[in-house]
Amino acid sequence: MxxxxxxxxxxxxxxxxxxxxxxxxxxxxxxxxxxxxxxxxxxxxxxxxxxxxxxxxxxxxxxxxxxxxxxxxxxxxxxxxxxxxxxxxxxxxxxxxxxxxxxxxxxxxxxxxxxxxxxxxxNLHTPTFSAIEKIVAHELGPVRLATLRFSKVTSRMGRLLAGERINIFDPRMSAGALMDIGVYCVEPAIALFGKPDVVRALSVTSVVPGCAPDDPCSAIDLAGEALLGYGDKVVSLSYGKTSDDVLPSQVEGERATLTWEPTSGPVDLRLYEHEDKGQVFRVESARGRRLEVPMPENDMVCEIDDFVAAVLGDERALAARERFERVTLDSLAVMDQIRSQAGVRFPADLG
The missing domain is CATH 3.40.50.720 (NAD(P)-binding Rossmann-like Domain)
Structure with a gap:
């Protein structure tokens, strides 16, 4: 043990x-x-x-x-x-x-x-994400667009607006919407498509209460969207702590579109296969085909099992660890760019 x-x-x-x-x-x-x-x-x-x-x-x-x-x-x-x-x-x-x-x-x-x-x-260690990877690779055809989204209202927003400095909206804690919520969108995008060639981002930001006028770490992000460019495809990320996003995430290929929700722990996968009906501007299979994937009640069991297997020296788990390390590094590189474009800096960025 x-x-x-x-x-x-x-x-x-x-x-x-x-x-x-x-x-x-x-x-x-x-x-x-x-x-x-x-x-x-x-x-x-x-x-x-x-x-x-x-x-x-x-x-x-x-x-x-x-x-x-x-x-x-x-x-x-x-x-x-x-x-x-x-x-x-x-x-x-x-x-x-x-x-x-x-x-x-x-x-x-x-x-x-x-x-x-x-x-x-x-959300990357679950059987559902493994299924997403296989479907994206083999059933959608060439991918041209993808959208990953996750926004959820936090009760702490009222405290921030009331002038209180709290950890989740504090640059000193390396916090904010991107680091707390947006990471659920960035990491699946990187795991599926790799590091992008181009990152373009817009953010809703706020001045942090109690910061000195000359403090370089005085802004924090509340919500944002980013476009990741890959040459042959564009991936859109939407995230925030000021509103509830009720739409699924999706990957759009030339042969089919895959949707899933929630982004933070996918359980509901649906495949919409393209039907060529000429100039009919609607998706014929409106409900899609639901894909059933067994999932544990607490999906954190999956990451623990992968971690334990790597510690014990399982070759497949060690190879996966190398891949997950690359996903972590490339995701943080993307998040560094998003924060830079938003003007959000942490003390760790200044050292």
Whole structure:
């Protein structure tokens, strides 16, 4: 059994621990929080036996093999590096790091230390995404257009508009709509089509409360859209934290169109095959053909299983890890460009 500790006590960490309890190859043994009592109250009901309020102690612990990092984005790379120095494998919540440069440093350190570093991009590790990849490659014909979208209203928007500085809209935390929500759109696009030749983006931004006039990190994005150009195709990304997007994502090929939703964890796949009816300006198969793919109730089990297999040296899992590393780096490179065009900078960009 791979012995996991967690960094973080948020809702996503709760969901991870639930998935960990369903995994046959891993178990929860430890939890970290800056407050030791909080680490204990989070971990004890979930079966943990070791509790930490020191990252150094966690990194040195002989009771822990791997660490799930689910702290604010700005802390992902520094904390992952500390765990790697301690010989721990790391599964890092998205976004993996503040920017491509930081991510590359983490992957290089993991490789040098002989441990596995993987981004917890749950929507790429599911059976449904594997099905999406196969359909895009073999059933749609040449792809010309694709749209990946995910927007969801956050209750914290009211606090931001009221003048409160909060983590999810704070450049110091490497946060904002793109890093929190848009990443669910960027990474599938990169996984399906690779790194684009051109990135063009527009964003809705806000000045962060409490920033000094000369602060270079005073803007944060609330919503945005980006076009990724590949020469033979264009991929559109739409994301935000100010509204609810109710449309599915889709990939449009010359022979068929594939739709799925939600983007953050696809479960409803539909294939619309093109029917040549001449100048009929409608899709004849209006409902499409639903494609059933078995899915676990908690899809984070999939990323845990892939991570455990890579740690155990499974050749297929190790090859997949190399591919996922490239997806992470190329996705962050795209997000770096989007943020640059939006005027959103993080402290990690300035070093």
């Amino acid at each position: 791979l012995r996991f500790a967690t960094i973080g006590t948020s809702g996503i960490c709760e969901r991870f621990c639930d998935a960990l309890a369903q995994s046959e190859g891993a178990e929860l043994v430890g939890t970290y929080s800056r407050d030791l009592a909080r680490a204990r109250s989070f971990g004890e009901p979930r079966g943990a036996s070791s509790f930490f309020d020191s990252l150094d102690e966690l990194a040195r612990s002989p009771e822990v093999d791997a660490v799930y990092v689910a702290s604010p984005n700005a802390l992902h790379a520094p904390q992952a590096l500390k765990m790697i120095v301690g010989g721990k494998h790391v599964l890092v919540e998205k976004a993996f790091a503040s920017n491509e440069r930081e991510a590359r440093g983490v992957f290089d350190a993991a490789r040098a230390a002989g441990v596995v570093a993987l981004e917890a991009t749950r």
